[in-house]
Amino acid sequence: MVDKEELRATIADTLDVDAAQLTDDAHFMDDLGIDSLMALEVMVVLERQYGVKLDESRLKEITCLNRAHDLLHAELAQASS
Amino acid sequence: MTAAPAAPAARPTTRAPGDAATARAVTTPLTVHHRHGSGGVVTVPWDAGLFPLRGHYPGFPIVPGVLLVETADRAVREVGGVEAAWSGIRTTRFQRPVYPGDVLRAEVEVSSGGEITTAKVALTVAGAAAATVTLTYQDDAPAPVAAVPHARVRPGEPDPDVTGILPHRYPMLLVDRVLHLDPPRTLLAAKAVSAGEWPYEHAGTTTGYPWPLVVESWCQSAGVLAAADRPNPDVLSGQVMLFGGISGITLGAPVRPGDVLVHRVQLDRDLGDVLMMSGSSEVDGRTVMSVDRITMAMRPADALARTSGAGA
Numbered sequence: 001m002v003d004k005e006e007l008r009a010t011i012a013d014t015l016d017v018d019a020a021q022l023t024d025d026a027h028f029m030d031d032l033g034i035d036s037l038m039a040l041e042v043m044v045v046l047e048r049q050y051g052v053k054l055d056e057s058r059l060k061e062i063t064c065l066n067r068a069h070d071l072l073h074a075e076l077a078q079a080s081s
Numbered sequence: 082m083t084a085a086p087a088a089p090a091a092r093p094t095t096r097a098p099g100d101a102a103t104a105r106a107v108t109t110p111l112t113v114h115h116r117h118g119s120g121g122v123v124t125v126p127w128d129a130g131l132f133p134l135r136g137h138y139p140g141f142p143i144v145p146g147v148l149l150v151e152t153a154d155r156a157v158r159e160v161g162g163v164e165a166a167w168s169g170i171r172t173t174r175f176q177r178p179v180y181p182g183d184v185l186r187a188e189v190e191v192s193s194g195g196e197i198t199t200a201k202v203a204l205t206v207a208g209a210a211a212a213t214v215t216l217t218y219q220d221d222a223p224a225p226v227a228a229v230p231h232a233r234v235r236p237g238e239p240d241p242d243v244t245g246i247l248p249h250r251y252p253m254l255l256v257d258r259v260l261h262l263d264p265p266r267t268l269l270a271a272k273a274v275s276a277g278e279w280p281y282e283h284a285g286t287t288t289g290y291p292w293p294l295v296v297e298s299w300c301q302s303a304g305v306l307a308a309a310d311r312p313n314p315d316v317l318s319g320q321v322m323l324f325g326g327i328s329g330i331t332l333g334a335p336v337r338p339g340d341v342l343v344h345r346v347q348l349d350r351d352l353g354d355v356l357m358m359s360g361s362s363e364v365d366g367r368t369v370m371s372v373d374r375i376t377m378a379m380r381p382a383d384a385l386a387r388t389s390g391a392g393a
Contacts (some may be wrong), residue, residue, distance in 0.1 A: 008371055014328070016172040016215055033112045037325040037355060038174070044350055044357050044374065 002050070002072045008065055014038075014045045024066045042068070052076060083355050094200045102166070102278035103289035103335060106133060106151055111159050111187075120189035120200075121160030125152055129181035132279050136237075136315040138252035144179040145146045145253065146212065146324050147293035147300070153202035153214040154293075156187035161200050163191060167292060168222035170330035171199070171215040175323070179204075179211050225331035225361070225371040243270075247301060248316040252279055255298035259305060260343065268306040268346045273299045276338035289335030295342065295362060295370055300324060300377075302344040303358045307377055325355075329373025354379045 004024075012019040017032060028034040028042075036059075043054050043062060052075045062068045109131070115122040127134075127144050134142040150173055157163050179185060188203045198218040204211045244255045261269035276286045280294070304322050313319045336342060343363045350357040355379045360369040 016174075016213070027224075037378065040350070040352070040355060040357065041326065041328065041374060041376060 001076050002035055004065070004069050006071070007046075007069055010045065010049055011042055011065060011068065014042050022065055025064050027064050029063070046072060050076065052079060084094040092300070102389050104291050106203050106280050106286035106291045106294055107131065107148055108283070109157060111152075113160060116160050117193045119161070119298040122186065122188050123156045123159055124184055124186045125155075126184045127179060127181050131181070133253050134181055136250035138248045139250050141316050142181050144181070144183070144185075145297060146173070146175045146327075149175070149185070149204055149212045150214055150216075150296065150327075151291060151293040152185060152187055153189075153212075154216060156189050157191065157200040157216060157218075159200065161189045161191040161201060163218050164199055165198055165218040165220045166222065167216065167332055168197070168219040169332055170296070170327060171217055172329075173212060173327040175212045175216045175325060177206070177212075177343060178323075179206055183207075183359045185211065194299040222331075222333075224335045225368050234328075237287055241305075241309070243305060245314055246305050246312040248314050248321070249301060253297070254301070255294060256301045256305060256344075262306070262309060263304065264309045265351060266348050268302060268309075268344075270305060270344045270346070272302075272342045272344070274336055274338050274340045274342060278338075281338065289337060290340070292332055292370075295332075295336055296327065296330060296372075298342060299344045299346070299360065299362050299370065299372060300327070300375060303360070303375060303377065304344045304359070306346050306348060307356050307379070316382065318382050320354075323378045323380050325376040325378050327372070327375045329371075331371045333369045334367070336364060336369055342369070349374070 008019055008022055012022045015032065015034060015038060021032065026032055028039060039059055039062060043059055047054055050072055052072065058071060061071055109125050109128065111123040111125050113121065113123050129142065137143060137145050148171060154167060183206045186205045189200060191198060191200045196219055200216045202214045204214065241259050244257065247254065255272055256270050257273050258271045259268065260271055274290045280291050307322060313321065341364065344360065346358055346360040348356060348358050357374055358377065359374050360372050361368050
């Protein structure tokens with residue numbers, strides 16, 4: 001439902017990093033030097049692109065590509081059920 | 082870079098000061114330290130007497146972030162060999178304030194992909210990251226698309242004094258009038274562009290208004306919306322606004338003296354101390370700039386206090 005490569009491209013574009021750098025498990029803050037403002041930006045971009053509403057409390061869950069993918073997948077599954 | 086192949090209606094390839102396609106807010110000469118095939122390194126000092134710093138802010142001068150963006154563009158022109166029109170700001174991250182007395186170093190890396198040229202610029206002061214800026218260049222770029230639906234201006238709107246809300250002052254107060262204010266979600270504000278402004282001291286009236294000042298004007302309008310219910314015209318106390326990032330800006334036809342910019346701002350997210358906004362700017366109903374997102378942080382004024390003596 002959520003294409004991981006498309007998600008990788010979206011997040012890499014938002015963070016202005018190379019898609020190759022954004023591996024599945026690269027930690028946004030520890031490995032890529034992303035601060036909390038940029039993490040918030042990612043959340044807002046994902047909301048817009050995937051048409052979901054993410055609560056701010058979910059922000060700390062978006063720590064790497066895999067986690068973001070899981071979160072979106074769960075949100076979209078819930079929205080369509 | 083090699084010269085671009087001849088194209089119809091080519092833009093001028095050499096731009097003398099005062100004859101640029103767009104005027105500059107700052108014309109302090111750049112010092113070139115290094116050039117390579119796709120970029121190089123320049124430095125520029127920020128003199129405490131620099132005119133726009135008078136109003137940004139009175140009693141507490143900080144180099145406006147948009148002037149860092151302008152420096153990035155100047156550096157790209159100087160060592161990146163880019164001559165195409167400035168078409169957008171892909172991302173900007175402000176990491177540390179730059180103060181009068183600082184010397185800014187800009188490292189430029191240009192890459193071309195088809196019609197769009199991309200330039201990444203790392204800005205540092207004394208080895209510390211000040212900002213990273215990614216700019217795009219493209220001749221005959223498609224016009225920007227308005228990012229927010231048109232708001233309706235209703236008669237009898239509140240007419241707040243902008244100087245009662247923002248700390249910016251002449252010559253850096255770039256919002257003239259609030260046209261429509263529907264806090265916390267939307268705002269329309271106007272700014273009349275004049276050849277009497279300082280960028281035109283050495284530029285003709287058909288020269289474009291500096292894009293970084295269009296961005297600043299939009300951001301100040303966003304500041305009015307953010308601060309409408311918590312005005313703080315005093316930058317030395319309380320909560321002050323800092324821009325964390327500006328992303329996805331598309332630039333269109335040049336803005337000229339005589340134009341009235343109408344900025345549309347929409348609040349997308351409010352986390353109390355962090356706000357995200359988007360919008361666009363128009364002249365006579367034609368979109369000249371769209372803004373995908375900006376991040377604004379409200380921080381205690383003492384967070385702005387200089388933490389290192391570098392360059393003091």
